[in-house]
Amino acid sequence: MTAATVTAVIILKLTDYLEDAGGPVMRRLIIATAFVLAAAVGGYTQTGRLATNSSSPSYGKEQADRGKVVYSRYCSKCHLENLKGNCPSEDLSSTSYICAAPGNAPPLTGASFMHRFYSVGDLYSRVKWTMPVDKVASLSVEDNLSVVAYLLQANGIPAGQEDLKAAAAMKTMVLSRDASAGLGWHRGPVNSYGLFVGDAWLASASGIPGRPQRWDTVADLYNKVRTTQPAYDVAGLSTQEYLDIVAYLLKQNGLPAGKEELKNDINLMRNMTLDKGFERLFNGKDFTGWGFVVGPNCKPRPEGCGDTTPGTTFKIEEGTILNTGSPHGYMYPLKKFWNFTLRLQYRFDPYPGMESDDDLFTNTGYLLFITRHDVWPRTLEVQGKNDFEMSLAMGANESTFTFDDAARIRARKPVGQWNSVEIVSKDGQLWTYLNGTLITHVTKHPFTEAGYIGFQVESGPVHWRNIRIKAD
Ligand code: HEC
CATH class of the missing domain: 2.60.120.560 (Exo-inulinase; domain 1)
Structure with a gap:
């Protein structure tokens, strides 16, 4: 899957493939929102999102100062006081560098770092849900916000009038339009909190013969995605986005399209079977x-x-x-x-x-x-x-x-x-x-x-x- 595929507006038609039983037929308009999809098809590559109303990142100067203190206490032991991390022999000028050895903390400054996050919201979610590695998700909202403000400041983004707040606006503060969302670090065995759990997850969705099988119905798949993904920002997408993603997964798994869109109707979804050949x-x-x-x-x-x-x-x-x-x-x-x-x-x-x-x-x-x-x-x-x-x-x-x-x-x-x-x-x-x-x-x-x-x-x-x- 390429960035172009993800960022394109993909019109998909999906059906529950039983028109002879009068089944509802679904049509799906997918605006592929970024890395969730990319991860879902196993390619943690460069992806981007469509933004309609983007704005500049904004944080308060004093907020960033408070963030420096938080950073020293909770982050610097790994990412170092100078934010350069401890990846020994990486070419940090590359946007696709991978600090391969488990436990190596990547740098938190530089173009390559900033390129990994589409928005301030993505950076915030990454910190909030996965850091500090030695005590994940232990910081208060205030501390997470201020440490992100500090990271923005350290990356040359000027302070503004208002403090950074934990609100949807963070998602429209664009950092990099062709971000890879920091996913490089999630590959392989270190992946304890990745997005979709890679190939095993998809393989079962595509219907391996024999029991037990993981997804009886579209409802099961939808609930799983809606309540656990993206792992770094659980339940962070809109209902429509979740429906679009599920429609996309169905399509990628070979289910034919139909006339009606997949609707947020859990009871209907319960009757849309996913068993292969049924x-x-x-x-x-x-x-x-x-x-x-x-x-x-x-x-x-x-x-x-x-x-x-x-x-x-x-x-x-x-x-x-x-x-x-x-x-x-x-x-x-x-x-x-x-x-x-x-x-x-x-x-x-x-x-x-x-x-x-x-x-x-x-x-x-x-x-x-x-x-x-x-x-x-x-x-x-x-x-x-x-x-x-x-x-x-x-x-x-x-x-x-x-x-x-x-x-x-x-x-x-x-x-x-x-x-x-x-x-x-x-x-x-x-x-x-x-x-x-x-x-x-x-x-x-x-x-x-x-x-x-x-x-x-x-x-x-x-x-x-x-x-x-x-x-x-
Ligand atoms: C115990 C070591 C450790 C601590 C403490 C720690 N980190 Fe990390 N951090 C890592 C490692 C290792 C990675 C890369 C692997 C991974 O994704 O978990 C990482 C990755 C990151 C990333 C993603 C970087 C990228 O380019 O994708 C960010 C952002 C980050 N850390 C911020 C923080 C912040 C902010 C704190 C303090 C609140 C913190 N970290 C504390 C070890 C640590």
Whole structure:
């Protein structure tokens, strides 16, 4: 990635790649803001930012004098009293010098130093979050401000009327338009507080096969970036900038663009799956792609009495499907599956006055291989009932399987929390997982052809989200 790429205004189109399920489609206008992106793609190279309303650095003379005292006490032992640092044989005239040996403190004066920071805000953040190395982030706001004022003064920037303040204005006080943001020092093993954690981070975002995988959904990725990056200025970007960066990461990881922008809607993002090769079955907004059979002892209309609409049984609530519990029935994706990996998340709600998870009898399940709709149909049912999760129900007496109840108890999360389900069907065998733990392995069952997968309503409420499938 080059500086030109980063500083360019990049128009990206992103989609959640399931237009056939009516998924929201995102379009992204990216104004690539500097080093965060550069770091994200692994190139800690020269980068720059777009500034619209830049101003000159400004600090108070006495503030800088106070900063000199702070410097002597907390910084000079490494960077030396003359600010020249202790990198022995560096060519300090170069803007790309690296003071390679761990522990070597670089000079804090000179063109090469100033070139490393786009704005006073960047310099301030660097000091605030990473210095002094022997007691990181231990200085008060006042001391950090005054020591930065001192560094500005020592680098020939004249004092002004006003003191430097910890405010957004610092970010528009430009020091160097082609700054590398001091990132040279963050390379390699000394990188204890770098920006993105380099290749490992990106590699998992790009979807290494096998479990565990790090980002289920765009929401997980967005939350991680928003709450931990940039590491030297956590949560320091605007919501729009975070959205743009996440959109950019999606694009860089091969997800195709679409028509709508990625919006700050965490519930929608929760349903944007990132698993490689998986098709999203629920779009977070409506029931596109789903069929319904609702009504006790009912085949669907026209021959039966069953309702083929969501009725009062299924609702969409805050980006989740809410199974209200009655009337009985199920909803199913409008496709048949035989060999597949199904993943989803579910949540039970506690009821008022509930004292223990054992007192909740919410009952649902995943009805596999349905070929003739009915309530209830002939099916192999992976149990979803509270306290029996991922065991076998309907069809169990015709199957051979192992069920690890102790593993189920260890793996389950308390009522009120989201649990992850994975069901793998392969050539007549079946595996069920709860929060990544194998619970049931079916070595033999009587079903031999592809069928519908029913999301069962026997009682509620149950919430579902992030439902996705990979069919072979
Ligand atoms: C224990 C030694 C030590 C102390 C004390 C220390 N530093 Fe550093 N400083 C370093 C080292 C080593 C680096 C380079 C490696 C790194 O980034 O951590 C560095 C890097 C820096 C950088 C980035 C320079 C560049 O060109 O990227 C700045 C700015 C800085 N220090 C300022 C300060 C200030 C201000 C203080 C006092 C509040 C301070 N340091 C205290 C060791 C120290």
